[in-house]
Amino acid sequence: xxxxxxxxxxTRILTDKDNIVDMIEKYAKDDVGPDDVVSxxxxxxxxxxxxxxxxxxxxxxFLARILCRFIPQEGSLSSVYGMQxxxxxxxxxxxxxxxxxxxxxxxxxxxxxxxxxxxxQAPLIDDVTGTMPPFDKCLVYGPENPKEVAEEIKKRLGxxxxxxxxxxxxxxxxxxxxxxxxxxxxxxRILIDNPFGNASQRTPIVIIKNYATAEKRAEMx
Amino acid sequence: xxxxxxILLVALVVAIAIWLFIARQGDAEFEFLVDQRTDxxxxxxxEKTATFSCKVPFINKGTQxxxxxxxxxxxxLPHEQFDGVEVSSRLELLSAxxxxxxxxxxxxILAGEGDTVAVTVKFTAKEGSIEEALGQMAELTVDMAIxxxxxxxxxxxxxxxxxxxxxKCTEIMNAMQxxxxxx
Numbered sequence: 001x002x003x004x005x006x007x008x009x010x011t012r013i014l015t016d017k018d019n020i021v022d023m024i025e026k027y028a029k030d031d032v033g034p035d036d037v038v039s040x041x042x043x044x045x046x047x048x049x050x051x052x053x054x055x056x057x058x059x060x061x062f063l064a065r066i067l068c069r070f071i072p073q074e075g076s077l078s079s080v081y082g083m084q085x086x087x088x089x090x091x092x093x094x095x096x097x098x099x100x101x102x103x104x105x106x107x108x109x110x111x112x113x114x115x116x117x118x119x120x121q122a123p124l125i126d127d128v129t130g131t132m133p134p135f136d137k138c139l140v141y142g143p144e145n146p147k148e149v150a151e152e153i154k155k156r157l158g159x160x161x162x163x164x165x166x167x168x169x170x171x172x173x174x175x176x177x178x179x180x181x182x183x184x185x186x187x188x189r190i191l192i193d194n195p196f197g198n199a200s201q202r203t204p205i206v207i208i209k210n211y212a213t214a215e216k217r218a219e220m221x
Numbered sequence: 222x223x224x225x226x227x228i229l230l231v232a233l234v235v236a237i238a239i240w241l242f243i244a245r246q247g248d249a250e251f252e253f254l255v256d257q258r259t260d261x262x263x264x265x266x267x268e269k270t271a272t273f274s275c276k277v278p279f280i281n282k283g284t285q286x287x288x289x290x291x292x293x294x295x296x297x298l299p300h301e302q303f304d305g306v307e308v309s310s311r312l313e314l315l316s317a318x319x320x321x322x323x324x325x326x327x328x329x330i331l332a333g334e335g336d337t338v339a340v341t342v343k344f345t346a347k348e349g350s351i352e353e354a355l356g357q358m359a360e361l362t363v364d365m366a367i368x369x370x371x372x373x374x375x376x377x378x379x380x381x382x383x384x385x386x387x388x389k390c391t392e393i394m395n396a397m398q399x400x401x402x403x404x
C-alpha cells in the first residue's frame with residue numbers, strides 16, 4: 001500500500017518575474033499524481049508576487065523605532081524595519097494596540113496575543129536574512145490571497161489538494177492558505193520537520209505523495 | 222487642572238521609563254578587529270598577477286543581535302601614488318560556504334559573538350611582470366589602505382561603517398619572499 005512520502009522539488013531561484021503556479025507546473029508536474037498534495041513555501045509565493053521591500057526603501061516612523069524594542073530579538077519585528085513593514089501592512093495603530101494588549105496578556109501568562117491581534121501579515125513578515133540570496137537583503141511580506149493560490153495550484157495540476165505553508169527549522173509550521181477539503185492541522189504536522197530545507201537547498205515545493213490514500217486509511221482506523 | 226497635570230505627569234513617567242528601558246537594552250555594535258588580523262600571505266603568483274589574503278576577526282560587542290547586510294573591501298591605491306598595478310579585492314565570511322561571486326550573504330551575529338572574514342587582494346601588473354611592479358611599489362614605500370565597509374541593521378536604522386587597515390609594502394614583499402623561500 002502506498003505510503004505517505006515527502007518529495008522536495010528543486011527549482012531555480014524564483015523571482016517576481018515568475019508566476020508561482022507556472023513554476024510549480026514546470027518543475028513538479030511530472031511527479032504530481034491525483035492522490036498528492038502540493039505544498040509551497042509562503043515566502044517564495046510572496047516573492048513571486050513582488051511582496052518584498054528593501055530596508056533602504058522604507059521610511060521609518062518614530063513609533064516603529066520604539067515598538068521594535070519590545071519584540072524579543074528572535075522575532076522578525078524586532079528590527080526597526082521589520083516593525084515598520086508590519087505597520088505599513090497592518091496599520092501602525094493596530095500594531096500599537098496589539099502590542100499593548102499583548103504585553104498585558106503576557107503579564108497574566110498568555111503568550112502570542114500580539115500576533116493574534118496584529119493582523120495576518122505580522123507573523124508572516126521575514127526580516128533581512130530570512131530568505132535566500134538575492135532576497136537576503138530584503139524584507140518579505142506574507143503572500144496575497146494564499147487560499148486562491150492553493151486552489152489554482154490544485155486546479156492546474158489536478159492533484160488532491162495544495163497548501164501554502166510557513167515552515168521553519170524551529171519546528172514551527174503554519175498553514176497560510178489551503179485548498180478546499182484539506183485539514184490544515186494535519187498538514188502542519190506533516191510539514192513540521194521543514195522538508196523545504198534551508199534557503200540554499202532551493203526546494204520551495206514539496207509534494208506530499210499519497211496524501212489522499214493515507215488520509216482515507218487514517219479515517220478507517 | 223489637577224487632572225490635566227496628573228495626565229502630563231503620567232505621560233512623562235511613561236516616557237522616561239521607555240527611554241530607560243531602551244537605554245538599558247542597548248543595540249548591536251560591530252567592530253572589525255584589524256589590529257588582530259593575520260599578515261597578508263601570498264595565495265597565487267603568475268607572471269602578471271599576485272593574489273594575497275589575510276584574515277580579519279570581527280565581533281558584535283553590543284548587547285543586542287545585529288545583521289551585517291553587506292560587507293566589502295574598498296582598496297585605495299590612486300594612480301597619483303602608484304600607477305604600476307591594477308587592484309581588485311573581495312571579502313568572504315569564513316564560516317559560510319565558499320563563494321566565487323563576491324556576494325556577501327546577510328548574516329545575523331548575536332550579542333557577544335563574532336566571526337572572521339578573509340580579505341583577498343589581487344594585483345595585476347600594467348606592464349612587465351608583477352614581481353617587478355610590486356618591487357617598484359616597495360621601492361617607493363607605497364602602502365595601500367583598505368577600508369572594510371559594512372552595512373548594519375539592528376534595533377536602529379541601518380548605517381554603513383568603515384574600518385581601515387593598511388596593507389604595507391613591506392608586508393607584500395615579506396609574503397613574496399616567504400613564498401619564494403618555501404619553493
